[in-house]
Amino acid sequence: MSEYDQVKISKLVLKGDKKKGKKRKHKSKKQEKPTEKIDKDSIEHANWWKVAKIEDITGPVAIEFGKHTYVKALDNGLFTIGAPHADYEGPYPEEILTAVVINERKIAFKSGYGKYLRVEKDGNVTGRSDAIGAMEQWEPVFQEGKMALQSATDCFLSVDDEDDSIVAKNKSAGPQNMVAIRCQTVKQDTTSKEVPVEENGSLEQVEINYVKKFQKFQDKKLRLNTEDKSALKSAKDGGYFHETLLDRRSKMKADRYCK
Structure with a gap:
């Protein structure tokens, strides 16, 4: 069988048939990559x-x-x-x-x-x-x-x-x-804003997070301001949220930045 394996098998060509030449594949033009804008x-x-x-x-x-x-x-x-x-x-x-x-x-x-x-x-x-x-x-x-x-x-x-x-x-x-x-930071997609860890949760939880972060008491007991928390919402909308949090902590003398 080894002799048969060495025989080259070709397509049968009938008399009068013209040999078809090999089609040349046209190389498609490579799409030019857009040049990056140099800043x-x-x-x-x-x-x-x-x-x-x-x-x-x-x-x-x-x-x-x-x-x-x-x-x-x-x-x-x-x-x-x-x-x-x-x-x-x-x-x-x-x-x-x-x-x-x-x-x-x-x-x-x-x-x-x-x-x-x-x-x-x-x-x-x-x-x-x-x-x-x-x-x-x-x-x-x-x-x-x-x-x-x-x-x-x-x-x-x-x-x-x-x-x-x-x-x-x-x-x-x-x-x-x-x-x-x-x-100098890498430009990123700004559709998702990075929120500080302390500002995750409700306004009440945010206040607790900041009290825990800045409290000066060694016993680690929370001293929370019991005044109406509706002021926190208006402060956040008005752009003075952190200042209001500091004022509330200062009244409890629970912040290491309070004088």
């Missing part, structure tokens, strides 16, 4: 990209005035404008803040010293707050590709011309109030 601005800032909406403002950020100059935290609780950086150089550690989302309109910023940025009555911006209240909340205002940061006093963030300190004294936003918030 030159981000590359020039060491991959710190410019945010375009409030949902992008999360995690480590830097507030840039002009080009390559960032808001810088000082160890005395004040802020100044840092020295200009060269191209392809990112912000220094003291120029990096942490953004905290308050609600759909407002955010807070924490310095590297663990304190929140606050606008004072005189318009000076300080970083000495341990908790987020109304004066620690900032609203990014976007218009025609530009952005300004509005404080709780309705004044916009800027740099003082005399001493380069950071202030919020202008009621209307001009060129001196235009900023860029730069972020």
Whole structure:
């Protein structure tokens, strides 16, 4: 049988039949992959990209005035404008803040010293707050590709011309109030918002979570405020939820940040 296996079997060709040539398969043109858009601005800032909406403002950020100059935290609780950086150089550690989302309109910023940025009555911006209240909340205002940061006093963030300190004294936003918030985190789908662990559950449970987190009693017994909790709902809708929680804890003298 081995001899039969070696016989090449071919198709029977009758007289008069023309041999059909091999059809050449035309190579389909490869679909050209869309070229990825290169963010030159981000590359020039060491991959710190410019945010375009409030949902992008999360995690480590830097507030840039002009080009390559960032808001810088000082160890005395004040802020100044840092020295200009060269191209392809990112912000220094003291120029990096942490953004905290308050609600759909407002955010807070924490310095590297663990304190929140606050606008004072005189318009000076300080970083000495341990908790987020109304004066620690900032609203990014976007218009025609530009952005300004509005404080709780309705004044916009800027740099003082005399001493380069950071202030919020202008009621209307001009060129001196235009900023860029730069972020280094990977862009993610913002349809699902990350909720802090303490804010899971009902308003009552949220208050209990924060009391457990900040209570100063060694016996670990909860001291809860028994006042009407309806104020918590209006505070959450109004954007001063954390301040109200702190006030309620302070009345019970149950918070380590209470004076």
